[in-house]
Amino acid sequence: MPTIELNGHTYAVDEDGFLEDPMLWNEQVAADLATTEGIANMTEDQWKLVNYLRHYYLEFGIAPMVRKLCKENGFKLNQVYEMFPSGPAKGACKVAGLPKPTGCV
Amino acid sequence: MSDERRPTPKLDDLEKGPWPSFVREMKRAAEGSAMADQLLGVLELSYGDRVGHWKHGGVVGVRGYGAGVIGRYSDVPEQFPEVAQFHTMRVNHPAGWFYKTDALRKVCDIWEKHGSGLTNLHGATGDIILLGMKTESLEPVFAELTENGFDLGGSGSVVRTPSCCVGPARCEWACFDTLALTYDLTQHYQDEIHRPSLPYKFKIKASGCPNDCVAAIARADLSIIGTWRDAIDVDQEAVGTYAADGLDVRATVCDRCPSKCMAWDGTSLDIDNSACVRCMHCINVMPKALRPGLERGACILIGGKAPIVSGAMLSSVLVPFMKLEPPYTELKELIGKILELWGDEGKNRERVGEFIQRVGLGSFLEAIGLEPMPEMVKHPRENPYVFYEEYFEEEK
Numbered sequence A: 001m002p003t004i005e006l007n008g009h010t011y012a013v014d015e016d017g018f019l020e021d022p023m024l025w026n027e028q029v030a031a032d033l034a035t036t037e038g039i040a041n042m043t044e045d046q047w048k049l050v051n052y053l054r055h056y057y058l059e060f061g062i063a064p065m066v067r068k069l070c071k072e073n074g075f076k077l078n079q080v081y082e083m084f085p086s087g088p089a090k091g092a093c094k095v096a097g098l099p100k101p102t103g104c105v
Numbered sequence B: 001m002s003d004e005r006r007p008t009p010k011l012d013d014l015e016k017g018p019w020p021s022f023v024r025e026m027k028r029a030a031e032g033s034a035m036a037d038q039l040l041g042v043l044e045l046s047y048g049d050r051v052g053h054w055k056h057g058g059v060v061g062v063r064g065y066g067a068g069v070i071g072r073y074s075d076v077p078e079q080f081p082e083v084a085q086f087h088t089m090r091v092n093h094p095a096g097w098f099y100k101t102d103a104l105r106k107v108c109d110i111w112e113k114h115g116s117g118l119t120n121l122h123g124a125t126g127d128i129i130l131l132g133m134k135t136e137s138l139e140p141v142f143a144e145l146t147e148n149g150f151d152l153g154g155s156g157s158v159v160r161t162p163s164c165c166v167g168p169a170r171c172e173w174a175c176f177d178t179l180a181l182t183y184d185l186t187q188h189y190q191d192e193i194h195r196p197s198l199p200y201k202f203k204i205k206a207s208g209c210p211n212d213c214v215a216a217i218a219r220a221d222l223s224i225i226g227t228w229r230d231a232i233d234v235d236q237e238a239v240g241t242y243a244a245d246g247l248d249v250r251a252t253v254c255d256r257c258p259s260k261c262m263a264w265d266g267t268s269l270d271i272d273n274s275a276c277v278r279c280m281h282c283i284n285v286m287p288k289a290l291r292p293g294l295e296r297g298a299c300i301l302i303g304g305k306a307p308i309v310s311g312a313m314l315s316s317v318l319v320p321f322m323k324l325e326p327p328y329t330e331l332k333e334l335i336g337k338i339l340e341l342w343g344d345e346g347k348n349r350e351r352v353g354e355f356i357q358r359v360g361l362g363s364f365l366e367a368i369g370l371e372p373m374p375e376m377v378k379h380p381r382e383n384p385y386v387f388y389e390e391y392f393e394e395e396k
Helices: A027-035 A044-060 A066-073 A077-083 A087-095 B009-015 B022-030 B034-049 B101-114 B135-147 B178-188 B190-194 B236-244 B249-254 B281-285 B329-345 B352-359 B361-368 B389-395
Strands: A003-006 A009-012 B087-091 B118-121 B128-133 B204-207 B222-228 B262-264 B269-271 B296-302 B316-322
Touching: A003 A027, A009 A027, A027 A087, A044 A066, A044 A077, A044 A087, A066 A077, A066 A087, A077 A087, B009 B022, B009 B034, B022 B034, B022 B118, B034 B118, B034 B128, B087 B135, B101 B118, B101 B128, B101 B135, B128 B135, B178 B190, B178 B204, B178 B329, B222 B329, B236 B249, B249 B262, B249 B281, B296 B329, B296 B352, B316 B329, B329 B352, B329 B361, B352 B361
Parallel strands: B204 B222
Antiparallel strands: A003 A009, B087 B128, B118 B128, B222 B296, B262 B269, B296 B316
16 A cells, blocks of 8 residues: 655555545645645635535535535635646545545546 | 567457457557557456456546546556556547648657557547556646647546537538537537536537437437428439439338438429428438538437446437527527536436436426427327326316
8 A cells, every 4th residue: 555755744545645544634634635736835715625525525425516515615616726736526635635536537 | 668579368369350450559559668568468467367457447637627537547556567557648639530640640759758659549529549648647748738739638527528520521411510619619618628517427419410420319418410491402303313323212212211201203302391300311312412401500409328327318309400600609508508407406427318317308498498399209108198287277
């Protein structure tokens, strides 16, 4: 199993850099994972999105649909891509410590 | 690259016979590409083990886009390190697949430099498929493709790269400019093509006439098929010439007309255009004598798909006739309403055709603001024990 070292912390991740155990997540983990997306300091909006994803995942056990994510947070889809250039699935979900979305996304 | 040829007894079987063989092509590519060579090894192993050695899925992409790359990882990376990552990239094809050879050479040069060198022209959606690349090559390939005027196509739950038949570029039957429409829709739906936000894929295909050369009716969620609403244009003299040259017009044309809407008395072809179903048979048999009418446009159909979650479906009529001229406002408004409704209400991995089956055509039409029309009926009902709402109202 691959591991990744970020800011002196070591994490077990899959080949796309997603946490192997979604429960081993906290804000420090999010900040560390964000560096793999080229984000040195998370903005308020980025935290808003990450926290939304985290809460949704803990409540429902899955990631929300992209349209729902945009509507409930008042972001347009291209704004989400500006915040997380690799997109809501690969970028934001990874930082929020969610398991990798399945299927041919 | 191996100095000796990799033994591939099972794959070699697929080279026997007079037809083209993907194994032969892969072996040719393997002469210059270590990835292609190891791909042969993985495939040979798979045939022996009777199991695919690719893991499902993987989330890879280029910055700013959520689609266009399909991630592939091998589950035997130690054995075949060159193909441990073997992602696929989709490249948006030009409408009607018209390329200059130097454009194709450029794509191949980029691909031989960064990827496996293996390509698939074209995928079911129509894109150029570049098979097999490492994660580190994603951004360089994307950058070089865009420098040369190419862009990525759609993958996953997006509006897929629209495609069309060659249309008026090479075909006299085109009832609208399929190439212009496809280019326009591709530009208009850039956001929807590159950034997934739908329940599942949404394919748009346009055929210039009912011959439907891109099989839009079977392969697209939204099928746009050229048609005409006036009479078939008949040149009686030319029909006579066909007959004089030995064509049995009655047997070959009239008797094979699915709606039996035409008759030939030896001197003139009489067509009842109100009964014509626009099947193109007569026009295909006598192209010098018959042509589609002059009031040309397209029929818009919805719901076609190949069998993945549920069975295969053909698209059925949504708008019997629509004029298709730039800027295609009516069509875009219709697509917009469909995407909005299905995007919000569709279940994950539910194609729009399945969505319509689930909610019912009546509810679907009401939600997108279309009046029901007889043309939307696929076939007469078979169950007589169905009562219409008006009957109940009469009883009250």
